Amino acid sequence: MATEIKNKPTTALDPVRGTRELSLRHQDNTNYTTLNLGPTHPATHGIFQNILQMDGEKIMSAEPTIGYIHRAFEKIAERRAFYQITPLTDRMNYCSAPINNMGYHMTVEKLLGITIPKRAQYIRVIMMELARITDHLICNSVIGVDSGALSGFLYVMQMREKVYDIYEEVCGARLTTNMGRIGGMERDLSPKAIHLIKEFLKEFPKVWSEFEGLLTRNRIFMDRTQGISKISAERALNYGFTGPNLRAAGVDYDVRVMNPYSSYEDFDFEIPVGNSGDIYDRFIVRNAEVWESLKIVEQAINNLPEGSYHADAPHYYLPPKQEVYRSMEALIYHFKIVMGEIDAPVGEVYHSVEGGNGELGFYLISDGGRSPYRLHFRRPCFIYYQAYPELIIGSQLSDAILTLSSLNVIAGELDS
Structure with a gap:
């Protein structure tokens, strides 16, 4: 002793x-x-x-x-036009990049007073929930790896690639997506994209059920995770926990329900909640959230509204390329947007979304210029990592690795 x-x-x-x-x-x-x-x-x-x-x-x-990967995104944003900041956001939590992209776009739209059409909102929801699935899929399969179970990781990675096929069809990229635009989406969902989404909805449930069967009632896995790195609801709130880590401690806070955005109020889904705040509960909560995300995607794709996929905001939304080639007005708007020559109104806004690992917030101050005066990212990982020493002191070294996996700390977001 x-x-x-x-x-x-x-x-x-x-x-x-x-x-x-x-x-x-x-x-x-x-x-x-x-x-x-x-x-x-x-x-x-x-x-x-x-x-x-x-x-x-x-x-x-x-x-x-921390500080080994610091990339000064917030300072870079002060020297970039608003639409050029999107690629910075998808390099934060790169396991669920579209959520970062959409969250930033909604923040700027809030500053500009732009309301996007229902169809664009539903497309965003589909992409964000697919991103949440891939985020939880990676996190939970890595928890399995860090407890000595590799098979589940290799199995579910095949399904992650199918989601990346959908990303590629929607925006042309797979990991760092740069998806969407201020004012909506850059293009409508193609018939192929809709087909890929529906195929994923058919194939994935069987795979996820089998993955759950590998670990959920596995005695070795339960012994390694139950009662390890527990945190109480009160302590989690004091630290500023959000997302699955907070819900695993018994607090049913979810930004999609508390402050709905992008028409989340239209969808029927539950908020899974744990009670012990240990590694096992974090794992179980994320597993359950994957099923809820599948329900949301299915509702959105089956009830996709008609209409435009972007707002009527020519000063901020890039016109279609074919219009640029034949319309002087479109050419002028294209040039002014690309060159960052359109001033934003003076204002101060905060907007948050339910990221893959917690509340992802954007605090934006505009002084009326062509770049943000200040853009601060509320990164949930930065908050979780502050609690990491408290969670592992008194534990075994092997428990420290599992604890880090279960918190879903991603360096690109922690240290941006």
């Missing part, structure tokens, strides 16, 4: 190597082992570091560090 720590960590800088040495000493003068978990360890799921103090396999303290 570990002896209680009496002394605080001491920090020393080696003048030759420039490395930091942390040591924790017992009263009997024995040392803990210092372990660098990251920044390039494959189990950290990204470029970030944890300096752990270990008593054997038990974690006694943890010091997280």
Whole structure:
């Protein structure tokens, strides 16, 4: 059994190597082992570091560090035209890039006072829910891998590729999608895209049921995840948790229900909620949310409204290319939008969407110029990672890896 720590960590800088040495000493003068978990360890799921103090396999303290992948997206946005910022957003949580794209577009539309047609809203919902499925699919299959079960990961990745086929048909990209436009979608759903979506709705439920069967009642998996890295509802709220991590702790908060956007109020779906806030509940909540996302996509594709796929906002929405070739007015608008020569109104707005791993918010301040005066991203991963040391202290090293997987911390979003 570990002896209680009496002394605080001491920090020393080696003048030759420039490395930091942390040591924790017992009263009997024995040392803990210092372990660098990251920044390039494959189990950290990204470029970030944890300096752990270990008593054997038990974690006694943890010091997280970020900054290894920082790309200064918020500062870059201050020098870009509004429509040129979209590619920055899909490089945050790249496991569900369309949600980032749509969330940003809705924020700018809120500033500009643009209301998009129902058809465009439904198309956005379809794309966002497909993105949520791929996000949860990756997260839960990686939890399986980190507990020693590789088969489920390999199996469901085939279905992720089918969603990427849909993305490719809709916007031409697969991972970093740059999907949609301020004012709607860049194109309507093609017959092929509709066919691919309906085929996915037929094929995926069987695969997801089999994946659940591999792990949900698996005794080894349950022993590895139940009761590990628990967090109470009160503590999760104090940290600012949202998304599946908060709902697993028993709080039924979902942005799609609390502050509906893009016609989410039109759809019938449930909000899965856990009670213990441990790894197992996070896994179960995400599994259940996949089924609810499938219900939403099915409702949206079967009840897709008629009408335009974009708003009538020529100052901000790029005209069709064929119109640019034959209309002087379209050519002028195209030039002004592409060159970023249209000023936005003065304003200050905040808009949030239910991202794959929590509330993704955009706080936008415009001083009337052609670029944002300030654009702040509310990244849910940044909040989860603050709680990571608290969740793993007292656990085994192997539990720390599973905890990180279950929080769905993605470095591109954490450190943007």
